[in-house]
Amino acid sequence: MDGWLAEIIGKFNYWVYVVLMMTGFYAMIRKNNLVKKLLGMNIFQTAIILLYISMGSKVGGKIPILDKQQALEGAVQVAGVVNPLPHVLMLTAIVVSVSVTGVALAVVLRIYKEYGTIDEDQILERIGKS
Amino acid sequence: MNHNLPVLVLAFPLLAAFAVNLLGKISKKHVAPWTLASLSLSAVASSWVLMDVLQTGKFTYTVGGWMAPYGIELVLDPLSALMLALVSWVALVATFSALPSIKQEMPGREHLFFSLYLILVSGMMGLVITGDAFNLYVLLEITSITTYGLIAMGKGRAPLSSFNYIIVGTIGACFYLLGVGYLYLLTGTLNMADIASRLPALYESPTAATAFCFLMVGLWIKMAFFPLHGWLPNAYTHAPKGAGVLVAPLMTKVSVFLMIRIIFSIYSPEYAFLGHAGIKNLVVWAAAIAIVCASLLALAQKDFVKMLSYIIVAEVGYLVGGVWLANQQGLTGAIFHVLNDSLMTLCFFVAASAIAYRTGKSRIEDFRGLFKKMPLTMLALCVGALSVVGVPPTCGFFSKWFLLLGGVQAGQWEFVAALIFSSLVNAVLFYRVFEVAFSQPEEGASLELEGSRTLEVPAMMIPPLVVVTVALLAIGLSAGPLVREVIRFAIPSL
Numbered sequence: 001m002d003g004w005l006a007e008i009i010g011k012f013n014y015w016v017y018v019v020l021m022m023t024g025f026y027a028m029i030r031k032n033n034l035v036k037k038l039l040g041m042n043i044f045q046t047a048i049i050l051l052y053i054s055m056g057s058k059v060g061g062k063i064p065i066l067d068k069q070q071a072l073e074g075a076v077q078v079a080g081v082v083n084p085l086p087h088v089l090m091l092t093a094i095v096v097s098v099s100v101t102g103v104a105l106a107v108v109l110r111i112y113k114e115y116g117t118i119d120e121d122q123i124l125e126r127i128g129k130s
Numbered sequence: 131m132n133h134n135l136p137v138l139v140l141a142f143p144l145l146a147a148f149a150v151n152l153l154g155k156i157s158k159k160h161v162a163p164w165t166l167a168s169l170s171l172s173a174v175a176s177s178w179v180l181m182d183v184l185q186t187g188k189f190t191y192t193v194g195g196w197m198a199p200y201g202i203e204l205v206l207d208p209l210s211a212l213m214l215a216l217v218s219w220v221a222l223v224a225t226f227s228a229l230p231s232i233k234q235e236m237p238g239r240e241h242l243f244f245s246l247y248l249i250l251v252s253g254m255m256g257l258v259i260t261g262d263a264f265n266l267y268v269l270l271e272i273t274s275i276t277t278y279g280l281i282a283m284g285k286g287r288a289p290l291s292s293f294n295y296i297i298v299g300t301i302g303a304c305f306y307l308l309g310v311g312y313l314y315l316l317t318g319t320l321n322m323a324d325i326a327s328r329l330p331a332l333y334e335s336p337t338a339a340t341a342f343c344f345l346m347v348g349l350w351i352k353m354a355f356f357p358l359h360g361w362l363p364n365a366y367t368h369a370p371k372g373a374g375v376l377v378a379p380l381m382t383k384v385s386v387f388l389m390i391r392i393i394f395s396i397y398s399p400e401y402a403f404l405g406h407a408g409i410k411n412l413v414v415w416a417a418a419i420a421i422v423c424a425s426l427l428a429l430a431q432k433d434f435v436k437m438l439s440y441i442i443v444a445e446v447g448y449l450v451g452g453v454w455l456a457n458q459q460g461l462t463g464a465i466f467h468v469l470n471d472s473l474m475t476l477c478f479f480v481a482a483s484a485i486a487y488r489t490g491k492s493r494i495e496d497f498r499g500l501f502k503k504m505p506l507t508m509l510a511l512c513v514g515a516l517s518v519v520g521v522p523p524t525c526g527f528f529s530k531w532f533l534l535l536g537g538v539q540a541g542q543w544e545f546v547a548a549l550i551f552s553s554l555v556n557a558v559l560f561y562r563v564f565e566v567a568f569s570q571p572e573e574g575a576s577l578e579l580e581g582s583r584t585l586e587v588p589a590m591m592i593p594p595l596v597v598v599t600v601a602l603l604a605i606g607l608s609a610g611p612l613v614r615e616v617i618r619f620a621i622p623s624l
Contacts, residue, residue, distance in 0.1 A: 028297055041300050048307055055315050086314070089264055093307065096271045103275055104296045107282045110289040123290060 013054040021047035034108050034118045038101065045097040049090045056086035135182075136191045136204050139175045139214060140255040142168040143221075147248035154241020161240045162229050165248060169222040172255070176211075176218040183211040184619065190261060198261070199321035205261035205395075209465065209620035213258040213387050220379050220472055221251040227480045227594045228372035230587075231487050235370050236283060243283060247376060250276040254384050263310045263396070264320045266388070270306060270352070274299045277381060280373035281365050291364035298361040302351030309344035312337050313396070322395050333401055342402070345392050353385035353446050356420030363439040371483035374435065375594075379475040382442060383468045386449045390465070393453070403456035410454055411542070417451030418548035420444070425555040434485075434492050437559060438478045441518065444552050445471045451545050452533045460536025461621050462613060467529035469617075470517065470605065474526060477514035477598040481507050484587040484595065500567040507587060508567060510595040515560035517602050520553045524602050528609035 008015055020043055027040025061082035070076055108118060115123045146168030153160035183189070188207040192198065206214075225247075232243050253272035260266050278299070282292035314320060316337045317328040332338055347358075354362040366378050393402045403410050421444050428440035449471070452464030484507045485500065486492055501508045517526035530549060537546040587595070605612060 025301075028301065034293060037297055041297060044301070044304055048304055048311065051308070052311055055311070089320075092264075092268055096268065096275075099275055100271070100278075100296065100300055103278050103282075104293065107278065107289050107293050107296065110282060111293060114286075114289060127287065127290075 013050060017047050017051045017054065020044075020050065032120045034111065034120065038104050038108065041104070042097065042101060045093070049093060052086040052090050052093070056083040058082055134191075135175050135179050136206055136214075136259060137193065139172050139179065139218065140252045140259075142172045142175070142252075143248040143255075144252040147245040147252070150241055150248060151245035154244070158238070158240055161244050165225055165229070165244050166222075168248065169218065169225055169251065172251075173215075173218040173222045176215045176255075179206060180211040180215045183208055184616065199319050199324040202265050203261040203321065204259045205322070206259060207620075208616070209387070209390070210259045212465075212469070212616060212620050213384070214255055216469060216472060217251070217254050217258060217380055217384065220476055221254075221376060223594045223597050224375040224379070224476060224480070227375050227483055227591050230590045231375075231483045232370065232372035234487060235285075235372065239283075243280070243370070243372065246276045246279050247373070250280065250376065254380055257384055258387055261322050262320055263313065263322055263325065267303065267307050267310060270388075271303055273381065273384075274303060274352075277373075277377055280377065281369040283373065284368050284370045286368060287364065288368040288370070291361075291368045295361040295365045298351060298358075302348045302358075305344045305348030305351065307348075309341045309348060312341035312344065316341065322391075325396050326398075329397065329401075333405070338397075338401075342392075342397060345396075346389065349385050349389045349392070350450070353382045353389070353450075354443055355416075355446055355450055356424050356443055359420075359424070359443045359446070362443060363436055366439040366442070367433060367436045371479075371486050375476065375479045375483055378438070378442060378479050379472040382446050383449075383472045386446065386453070386464070386468055389450070390453055390461075399456060403454070410456060413454040414451050414540070414542045414545050417447045417454065418542075418544040420447030421451070421548040421552045425552040428559055429555055432493055432495065434494050434497070434563065435479075435482050437494070438475070438482065441478075441556065441559070442475060445475075448530075448533060448549065448552075451542075451548075452536060455533075455536040455540045455542060455545065457536050457539050458621070459532050459539055462617060463529050463532030463534075463536050465620055466532060466609075466613065466617055470525040470529045470602075473598060473601055473605070474514050474517050476594075477510055477517075477602060480591070480594045480598060481511040481514065484591050487587060487591065494563055494566055497563060497567045498569055501564075504587065506592065506595060508564075510599045512564070513599045513602050515556075515564070517606070519557045519560065523606050525606035525609060526602075528606060528613075532613075 024040045024042070024044030024047060028037050028044065031037050031040060058079070060080070062080055064081045064084040066076055066081070111123065112118055115126050117123060117126075146164050150161055150164045153164065183206050188205070190198070191204040191206065193202045193204060196202070228247065232240050236243060250273055253269050253276065256269040257266065257273060260269060278292050278296050281295060282289045310320070313325055316332055316335060317325050319325055319328065329338065351358045366374055369377065393399060424440050424444035424447060428437050428444065431437040431440060445467070448467055449464050452460045452467060455461070482492065485497070485504065488504060489496070491497070513524060517524035520527045520530045530553065534546055534549055537543070537549065
């Protein structure tokens with residue numbers, strides 16, 4: 001029991017990542033409302049961002065803004081500084097996720113104009129009728 | 131080689147995309163020349179790069195002077211240079227057909243369509259030559275987002291199909307990103323060559339296997355490998371015809387190339403194929419099932435373009451199976467078939483958009499009398515059909531032959547059977563189309579095309595039809611030298 005608890009608490013952010021990802025996945029597949037699907041997609045992407053940020057972080061790590069002089073002299077302890085690369089990658093991933101959301105919202109708007117609803121079942125019903 | 135050609139190849143369409151958007155606002159006259167000029171320059175430059183690579187061997191281009199593994203590098207080996215040339219030439223040829231059909235389908239919005247179109251082309255070129263795993267993700271999303279936009283520009287059900295594609299495509303891209311994340315966790319680097327040099331020591335780690343699974347499944351979603359193909363048929367059927375001619379021939383094939391890239395340049399064939407023989411057999415079985423099911427689904431379609439979309443899904447099965455046969459013949463077949471299949475698909479979609487341009491129809495039963503009305507288009511379609519069935523002088527026969535040999539050599543008889551079955555189904559499919567097209571139109575029915583005079587497509591649409599038809603035959607006739615001189619060098623060593 002203790003080992004099990006320690007496992008969860010010790011890797012707590014990774015567990016949160018898995019839970020978030022599955023939540024998003026469920027919403028994308030199961031929800032009928034197109035905007036809810038989109039929200040699920042965003043949660044899914046956020047989960048991945050959390051994973052990347054977790055890999056860069058270190059216990060007690062400092063922010064990665066270094067003094068040039070110190071860095072050149074080699075006086076910086078790399079182990080004491082948070083790895084900035086995953087953060088930078090995630091900035092790009094956030095931009096990507098915002099653009100996908102933007103495109104998707106525009107598409108949802110066109111769907112709404114076409115069918116007058118954003119519920120998937122009702123849309124399919126309307127397609128079936130026409 | 132230290133010139134800037136590789137990066138110029140993708141810079142031409144990218145810069146022209148903005149020019150088309152801005153100048154197109156002023157006058158629609160600017161759209162066609164800018165699009166065609168930039169793609170022609172790209173096509174010429176990419177052929178030059180291919181020649182260079184074949185003569186002098188692989189080289190890397192450092193973008194912006196930031197050295198790898200910190201900066202992004204472009205890797206030009208024979209395979210990626212071949213793909214680069216394929217993408218740029220197919221894009222150029224497709225544009226001739228897209229220009230008139232978009233002018234008809236969405237008058238007044240051509241500049242918007244073609245700026246997305248050009249960004250998509252340049253994104254695909256970037257995908258095939260980038261040497262950085264994360265950069266690849268960004269380019270994958272650039273191509274996907276532009277494709278979502280292009281498809282959503284269609285009428286009727288297009289936005290809904292595009293939305294489904296967005297949801298599924300994002301899951302695929304996120305899986306890829308996760309895979310890259312695990313690789314970064316394991317090796318601390320994102321450059322493909324650098325990952326490849328550090329990974330062998332870590333092959334035992336379950337993280338390496340997890341990353342491999344995520345990368346593969348992500349790409350399978352993107353390439354519509356059956357049963358992950360759900361988004362493709364609707365998206366391609368309802369897309370504007372001008373988008374179909376570009377997206378259908380290239381997107382799935384580029385994803386197949388990325389799969390080859392991951393197996394051979396990041397992991398090694400030993401890891402992917404030999405480590406777990408059970409998985410290799412499973413994937414080939416899945417490919418065989420994909421081919422059979424997609425062919426049967428194609429048989430059930432009444433809409434011509436939807437039938438073509440299911441043929442694409444079946445062809446993806448050929449390619450995945452060919453690669454996972456894990457022998458020289460199968461891989462030769464798969465790479466050769468990437469080339470042939472994009473030309474065949476281009477041929478079909480150009481013909482379909484020509485028919486839609488003249489008649490506005492895409493249901494097979496409405497094709498009555500088309501041979502008389504549009505002889506040139508139907509001739510091109512015939513050659514394409516012969517090729518997809520696999521009749522000797524056309525190129526489809528040769529790549530299928532290599533795939534069959536590979537299947538026999540690997541002892542994967544189910545794959546061989548599926549290939550033959552699918553060829554027969556393709557023959558039935560196109561026989562059905564041509565039977566209708568040869569028959570005389572009934573009195574009064576489907577006669578928006580008055581009389582029996584020929585109504586060939588506009589002059590703009592003739593070059594792509596002719597070029598593709600000739601290319602299908604020429605590649606078939608020169609299959610031997612082509613495999614010996616080009617494709618053999620393109621094959622990563624097994």
